[in-house]
Amino acid sequence: MSSFLLLRALCCTLSFAAAAYEPTWESLDARPLPDWYDDVKFGVFITWGPYSVPAHGNEWYLQRLLTGADDNATRIWHQKTYGPNFSYADFGPLYKAELWDPNEWAQLFLEAGIKFTIFTAKFCDGWTHWKAASKWNWNSVDNGPSRDIVGEFSAAIKAAGIHLGFYYCNIEWGNPLLPWDYEHGPEPYEGQETYVNEVFLQELKDLTVKYEPDLINGDYCVLLNSSQLKSPDFLAWLYNESPVKDRVIVNDRWGTDCRCKHGGYWTCRDKFQPTAPVGHKWTDLMTMAGSWGWDRLETDANYKSANELITLLVNNVALGGNLALNVGPRADGKIPLIMMERLRAIGAWLKINGEAIYNTTMWRNFTETALTESFRVYAGMSNIDSKPPAPGKSAATVLYLGQTNTSDACAQLCVAANFTTKYGKPCLSFTWQANDCPQPQWSSTCYGETDTDWEPAVEPGHTTGTRLLTIYYTAAKREPGTVYAIAIGTLPSQTTLSLRLPKPSKGTQVAFLTGGGSVPVEWSGEAATAGMEIHLSSSMLLASSESAASVFKMTGIA
Missing domain, CATH: 3.20.20.80 (Glycosidases)
Known part of the structure; x- marks a missing residue:
């Protein structure tokens, strides 16, 4: 022993x-x-x-007193307010x-x-x-x-x-x-x-x-x-x-x-x-x-x-x-x-x-089709460049993203682009201006836009659409019921999302929560072995004060 x-x-x-x-x-x-x-x-x-x-x-404050790194603005204000003999250490007793x-x-x-x-x-x-x-x-x-x-x-x-x-x-x-x-x-x-x-x-x-x-x-x-x-x-x-x-x-x-x-x-x-x-x-x-x-x-x-x-x-x-x-x-x-x-x-x-925030893990990412059904170009603009549109044309900001061989690749550049620091907005749509040369090896020009509100139009050589939107979210499932609460990123206006969840059971309910509100959806469970697609539109957003349960009740899903 x-x-x-x-x-x-x-x-x-x-x-x-x-x-x-x-x-x-x-x-x-x-x-x-x-x-x-x-x-x-x-x-x-x-x-x-x-x-x-x-x-x-x-x-x-102390670092600026020591270095004058803010063009001596803090030093000047300090001496004016507290006098020349008042040190940073004198703030301690105060x-x-x-x-x-x-x-x-x-x-x-x-x-x-x-x-x-x-x-x-x-x-x-x-x-x-x-x-x-x-x-x-x-x-x-x-x-x-x-x-x-x-x-x-x-x-x-x-x-x-x-x-x-x-x-x-x-x-x-x-x-x-x-x-x-x-x-x-x-x-x-x-x-x-x-x-x-x-x-x-x-x-x-x-x-x-x-x-x-x-x-x-x-x-x-x-x-x-x-x-x-x-x-x-x-x-x-x-x-x-x-x-x-x-x-x-x-x-x-x-x-x-x-x-x-x-x-x-x-x-x-x-x-x-x-x-x-x-x-x-x-x-x-x-x-x-x-x-x-x-x-x-x-x-x-x-x-x-x-x-x-x-x-x-x-x-x-x-x-x-x-x-x-x-x-x-x-x-x-x-x-x-x-x-x-x-x-x-x-x-x-x-x-x-909170059920869509606490105790959740990032689950999957889903990607929608690169282009919307109707191709779009700049309303009233025949020549696209890297300058903002003329007054009255559009409120969007245009940025040259690079050269790509396909519109899908242009959409991917829009996803990767970060306009936030420069323009205060993300890239929400793109325009792919095809090269006049017939050879496919010649790249065409890709532009990103901070807006999605374009009038549908047709112009040879131009293909536009909503950005290839990748959605990342977390999900919490309440047992033994089949109600999911999912937190996703902010939805751009007029954007339709296409999501796929694996093997949903009949009557499963989902509430998608964003900073702007909740989106209720339901699927019946047919073809459940392959998973069912759910289409959401930001126009479906409800008041963010509503809970997942009340959203279902209001829309007759529950």
Whole structure:
């Protein structure tokens, strides 16, 4: 009996050793992501610190004081407002958080449907919201609020059943151990080892052991690569030895060589919004307005509407991503009313439509036919070029996409094109202008448009149609019934989608939820072994306040 127990213990020991993660990206990247993170979908990012006192510009206030990177605008305003002898450190005592109630925040997050948090434990100004050993008098316990903000926040969030996560800036502006002019280069420098060992590694381990977060979001991929930062050493400890080793998840910002390549979930860049699945779990870190920290210069006009934010959430989930929506509290600890209103509006929508968001996985992608039945060209335009149409012709913007041999290939270019950053709209339709030469090897010109509202017309050599629309979505099935709730991306106007689901049973019901509303459909089940096509039109959209069940009832499907 004792031999059996000894052998069993030895096997368990060997199994554990084999599962241990090495401090290499090859080993660390092989760790499966904890399932909980893909289920939660919607979180809140909280940007709060001494920069909330001036609330001028954004949270990069200190960096702009040090570098004058904004043409000295912050320096000039600072001296005019506070005087020449007032340093950034003087904001510490003024950052009091006197009205802050962590339980009030937690209740708001519950109302908003928030499932995880990313709270600024330390921002790049070096301020820590707990008593970090390396931050004498530059932390929330010894200065300003005189409270363990991280400790109180952690207790309230965990009590509310929300996943606890922290933001941690890898470097610090103005720290004498680090250069902050961004021009030093990647070579080693005096102070680097001290900072990495006594600040970066020590603080992250202290934060993990004391407060046991489910998530750690590193940031600021400049100055040091992951080897110099020794972030693989920290992550190996986190995955093998820490008290949260089985459930913790991290992001991809652990040095200059990591973003969108190594780590847990990918953020790639702030406000990351891909137009197709990226092949890896990702998260969109997004602001409601422009700034992350509270900015008194921003007005209501700077804020995204509730509908825009809901649409953003739906699109992210449809592409396999999560949304971490930022709030920037005031220095007194109160979240501005407009941010609270946006959160509650999203929460109200999620109470109805959350079944198509939470606990879903990206299922399949379906592609419709490249061309609409009636070919289309520019209304009133005989010559297509890369300039916007003349006034009165069309409101669309035209962009040259390239040369293709077929109209189908032109449609594919429209799918791949990203007009968002330049024109504020996606490519919604295309025009393929055939070459006059009869030889098929000669490419023809492909143009993309940001509109689909073209008058049907016929012109030799021109073929146009709606973009080849690829649809990505998530689905949740409620058992034992046969009702699906599916979240898909935003539907362009006047676009008909053709979807195919495998082997539907007779009477199966589906509600497609978008930022603009719900689309009810039904199929009878004939030819179920091959799957049935479902045709949807954006003209069928109903009010987004309706649930899947009420949509069926209203249309007589149920």
